[in-house]
Amino acid sequence: MGSRFEGMDEPEVELHELNILVVGCGGGGCNSIHRLNLIGIAAATTIAINTDQKSLKATECPNRLLLGVEYTKGLGTGGRPDIGEECALNASPMLSKIFQDADLVFIVTGLGGGTGTGASPVVADIARRCGAMVISIATTPFSFEGARRRNIAMKGLKRLREASNSLLVLDNDRLLDIVENLPVDHGLAIIDQLISELIKGTVDILTTASLINLDFADLKTIMEQGGISTILYGENADPEGVVRDAINSPLLDVDIKGGTGALIHISGGSNLTMRRANKIVSSITKMLDDEATVKFGVRVEEGMEGNIRMIAIVTGISEVVDGMPTGAPGDDLGKVLGKYGP
Incomplete structure (x- = not known):
């Protein structure tokens, strides 16, 4: 008597390889991409995007995109988010082509300047419209960089939140609590290292077999x-x-x-x-x-x-912390976003 499972074949299914992109946008984002490539991340494609040609060339990354040459001549935005936004919008066809087959896109940026603040929400929006899941990671300026730069960052943060599926914010002021006596380059490298390890760890979780996957x-x-x-x-x-x-x-x-x-x-x-x-x-x-x-x-x-x-x-973290001042140095991401939320 034959087995009741006789004749049952495992169906042929073409496995879909997860397409993960990690995009650094602006000077701060490109610094993180540089660090990530030094660590190594085989299961994702890294892309560096900037309007500053000199800074972009110094970024360790196999895929680099210079935005807005016709506007900036490769010299950056001069801290103007409106120019950063225009440069990204002008590159929409190219960005759409980059993201057309992406499943998951991490966008890493430093807010407060021109390219990161102005371009990253546009990049996130295009990636999301192409069907990708978009997770953005943003750093906010040190308080000593001044109120103007921090206000620019907060406005960019609101737009980036709206353009992303999810948003993680790292406040540079918190860095001072643990690296105040370290050289500046060592201190800033800690944030880049943290971002790199978080992204690499998340990618490894999704692409490496586990006992419980x-x-x-x-x-x-x-x-x-x-x-x-x-x-x-x-x-x-x-x-x-x-x-x-x-x-x-x-x-x-x-x-x-x-x-x-x-x-x-x-x-x-x-x-x-x-x-x-x-x-x-x-x-x-x-x-x-x-x-x-x-x-x-x-x-x-x-x-x-x-x-x-x-x-x-x-x-799904709460955006408002009752009884706490908002927008103050060192506040957590809930308090930062609570001030500028709708």
Whole structure:
């Protein structure tokens, strides 16, 4: 008697390879792309976009796009976001071609100048119209750079939020809390390193096989929560330490209470048990809204014996913190955006 499964064949399905782009826009964004390429990120394509030809040539990146030569002669925007915006709009056909097959686009930018502030919302909007999921990561200026530059940044931040599926903000003022005695170039490199590791970690989660996998569909489910997001990163020998390090990170000082979604990935050595992984996921979940959507993955990695690492994307974070001043130096992204929100 033949098996009831006889004649059943596995259907031939052409696997779709996830197309991930990481785009640095403006001087600050290109600095982060430079750092990311030095670290190496095989599963994503990096692109540097700028209006300053000299700065663009100094960026370590295989794909570089100089915007607005007819407007700027390759000399930059002079700090004018309106020129940065015009340069990006003029390059719309080229940008649409770049993004036409993209599934996920990270846009990295520094706000307060001309290209990052003016062009990045246009770039994000074009990528999104082409069907890509767009996650933007933006840094805001130091307070000592002046009120004018910070106000320009806040206006750009509002537009970037509207153009992106999700937005993560890093306030440079927070950098002063931990690197005030370091040389300037070392201090700024820390932000670029953080951004690079967060992006690389997220890309690795989506493209590397795990014991419990997280995939692009999971990311889309979480990002459909929309709005403001943050990425938590913690590494320690025990579950409590991992969560503590992630929540207390001075560069990602955001209250995740009430968040509506989370994508949590945990990796460790052979000593990583389901009990320990569950402890981490439960600790994060307890801080979120009762109805929050939570997806998690687990991977065992060589070379991580005795150590546990967590990367979590949390979405739907509240934009207003009651009783706290907004727009002040060092405020978290909720307070920054709350002042300029609709």
